[in-house]
Amino acid sequence: MANVVWHKKLQILLDLIRDDLDHPELPDLWDTIYRTDRFYGRLGVPVTERDLQCGGVCRDMGVEAPMHLRMRGGRREAVHERREDEERHTAPMSDEHKAYQERILRAAEEGGFSGxxxxxxxxxxxxxxxxxxxxxxxxxxxxxxVQLSTIDQSGLRGVRARAAKAAKNGITPAWHTDRAAYAQRNDTHWTRSDHLPAYVIARTGDLRIVSGFRALEFWHCDTRSLYPCPHGVRRCGKAHATPKPRDVLFDDMVRQTAAGTIVPIQFRAGTTVHRYWVTSADHDRLENLHSNDTGLLHEREATPASGASRNRPTCQPAAAPSTVDAPPPQPDLPALPVQPPAPAIETAPAAAEQHAGRSRQPAHSTTGLPSELITLQQAADDAQLQLQHLHDHHERDLQRQVWRDAAAAVQDAVTHYARTKRLNRYEVEVRLRRLVRHTAR
Known part of the structure; x- marks a missing residue:
């Protein structure tokens, strides 16, 4: 039996506990539905062909469970036709499931959130x-x-519909399991932990999520990249992202999803859409990549604590004084006029700009590029740099639009310049970015 019934023809849920079935706008609703159901019964219409289904646990699991109505001791009742549908309501919650619920609430409270x-x-x-x-x-x-190994596979037929309904109404769905078969599904954002007993789940020790969280690795599709081009060509010269599996603690996952520092994404690989959880920083960088996949992405600041640097040295030790005998004195030659020293580079503007995030080098004829291109590229890089330091969502949206407009201006100027000079556009773009960003270091 169930208290909530779904009426297929009227497309409404009926709460049998309420006198008006929770629909005060429809007077005498119970009498109408009950008489209709009894009339179908007298005609011998099968329960499966009537308009009533279970609107509780069965509907939440995506199972169509036909029902009929009856009155017992002056109480309204809706009865399942099949025994397996009735047992679905009486199946006790496992200890592991309860332990997960308690742990989620405890982790949320430790992070300052309620639930x-x-x-x-x-x-x-x-x-x-x-x-x-x-x-x-x-x-x-x-x-x-929480869907554990004790749940039958048929109970997961309505996952996509339930997740979509939750997301449509402002609830971010987070499905957790201990079964690899469930975690490999792409109908929602799954996470998985190892199969553990209830007492291990309930205690405060580390509980690790081994599937569902990804760290995005951003790279350039050139001859030095380690990954094949996802477009199937040899090298396209664009920027791509590759998700790499990473473990994360379950308690941290609960707190950071509530705080918004871990968010869900949909990652397309070929014709398949995968659903992962990533950090909000990787999410924003992926959005930036989708808006401009030809741009060089700002790499993470991950300086190793020890070990050699991958960059070439920028200075060399002074040469030791030589012990070789000095050459014999040359005959007196007429003295050459002393050349004036090269003008010193102004350091005050450079220091000021370096304090703002990067230093600039004025364009000159040796670069081979007009100063207008360099100025536009510098403006686009500055807009992207400012975006990475913002945390407010509204400010990030505004700054992201500024960066996109600046990047579009650079693309148009590069295209016009390359077409006018009959040059390879891609080579011009690469040389421009290399010049500006190497100068800014």
């Missing part, structure tokens, strides 16, 4: 029931759904 288990959220005339709902920062709502 609840078995939360039912009203959405129009229906509901969204979430295993554990975490109320995060800036209005974020993370809906954790």
């Amino acid at each position: 609840g288990s078995e939360v039912r959220t009203r959405v129009g005339r229906s509901w969204i029931q979430t295993d554990t709902l975490v109320e995060g920062a800036d209005g974020r709502r993370i809906g954790w759904e």
